[in-house]
Amino acid sequence: MKKDLPSNIVEDIAIAVALEKESVESKIWYVYVINLKDEPIENVLVTSKGYGEKNGEHVKTSVLRHMIPLIEPNASALIEPIDEATFGLTNEYWLSYYIGRDIFDKKFIFLPESVVESNFIRIPVLNKPGVMIR
Structure with missing residues (x-):
């Protein structure tokens, strides 16, 4: 039964969208997983996708899957x-x-228009500006 399953609450793990480089012509952004725990995490699997409306049409991006063996x-x-x-x-x-x-x-989940300068923080571990969800 569902009640018999452990809750396994995720704590001290974050996903961040960080500004990597900025020039007059463009900005380069990367997405990171950040382990703020005092122990490593293993066999990390991340799936990513985007969806919503753009110019009145429904838009979906491809689903991408990423495997990271270990994050210290x-x-x-x-x-x-x-x-x-x-x-x-x-x-x-x-x-x-x-x-x-x-x-x-x-x-x-990063909601539409949530990655804006007014939401920027200095992201721990990365020491870069961006938006982070814990």
Whole structure:
């Protein structure tokens, strides 16, 4: 039964959209998973997709899957580059990982227009400007 399953609550894990480089012509953005725990996480699987409306039409991006064997404590791992054109869409990242034999998973959702300068923070571990969800 569902009530017999462990809750395995995700804590001290974040997904961040960070500004990597900026020039007059363009900005380069990357998405990271950040392990803020004091222990490593293993077999990290991230699926990403974007969806929403653009110019009155329903838009969906491809679903991408990323596997990261290990993320050390207080470290990060690059998931993917992200195009500024998708910031007007809902960007969803579904994260699963193991600590020992226990599996954890959580969905992180960046709502449309949430990656804007007024929401920027200095992202821990990366020490770069961007938006982070814990």
